[in-house]
Amino acid sequence: MSFLTSLFGRKTSAPIARDRLQILLAHERAGEGQSELIAKLQEEILEVIKRHISVDQDKVQIKMDRGAGVSMLEIDIEVPEAKPAAKTA
Amino acid sequence: MSFLTSLFGRKTSAPIARDRLQILLAHERAGEGQSELIAKLQEEILEVIKRHISVDQDKVQIKMDRGAGVSMLEIDIEVPEAKPAAKTA
Numbered sequence: 001m002s003f004l005t006s007l008f009g010r011k012t013s014a015p016i017a018r019d020r021l022q023i024l025l026a027h028e029r030a031g032e033g034q035s036e037l038i039a040k041l042q043e044e045i046l047e048v049i050k051r052h053i054s055v056d057q058d059k060v061q062i063k064m065d066r067g068a069g070v071s072m073l074e075i076d077i078e079v080p081e082a083k084p085a086a087k088t089a
Numbered sequence: 090m091s092f093l094t095s096l097f098g099r100k101t102s103a104p105i106a107r108d109r110l111q112i113l114l115a116h117e118r119a120g121e122g123q124s125e126l127i128a129k130l131q132e133e134i135l136e137v138i139k140r141h142i143s144v145d146q147d148k149v150q151i152k153m154d155r156g157a158g159v160s161m162l163e164i165d166i167e168v169p170e171a172k173p174a175a176k177t178a
């Protein structure tokens with residue numbers, strides 16, 4: 001997936017080394033219908049992510065681009081600290 | 090977001106016009122730690138999607154690529170029929 005590597009790597013020049021989580025969604029429609037899907041998924045996917053990592057709302061960037069045939073959503077999260085769900089059972 | 094357009098547009102040559110939903114996740118880690126995050130998110134994000142559209146399991150392609158510094162996940166779903174949640178209230 002080198003095309004992805006280059007895509008995701010393009011912003012890596014940040015001075016502070018932090019974990020980062022990026023999510024890109026694209027809904028490509030064969031017909032002309034409007035897509036509300038991306039907008040619906042945005043919130044729920046963020047909820048899913050927040051279950052697993054601590055997310056500072058200030059560190060979340062969301063871009064949405066709704067075109068006639070394709071809707072796209074980009075979520076960029078700066079992870080303050082990697083917090084894997086501790087298995088202490 | 091033209092870079093996304095070109096990225097997502099690259100497979101559009103399928104003979105049958107269908108709706109398609111693509112999700113790309115990348116977890117970029119500043120440290121050397123392993124990332125289980127992507128693997129965790131995969132299933133839950135699919136669950137979120139299935140709440141909104143009918144997904145044929147055969148039409149879901151998942152690629153995961155776990156590197157030392159970045160883990161990536163690509164989910165590609167062919168949507169059999171756009172089924173927005175009908176608001177019949």
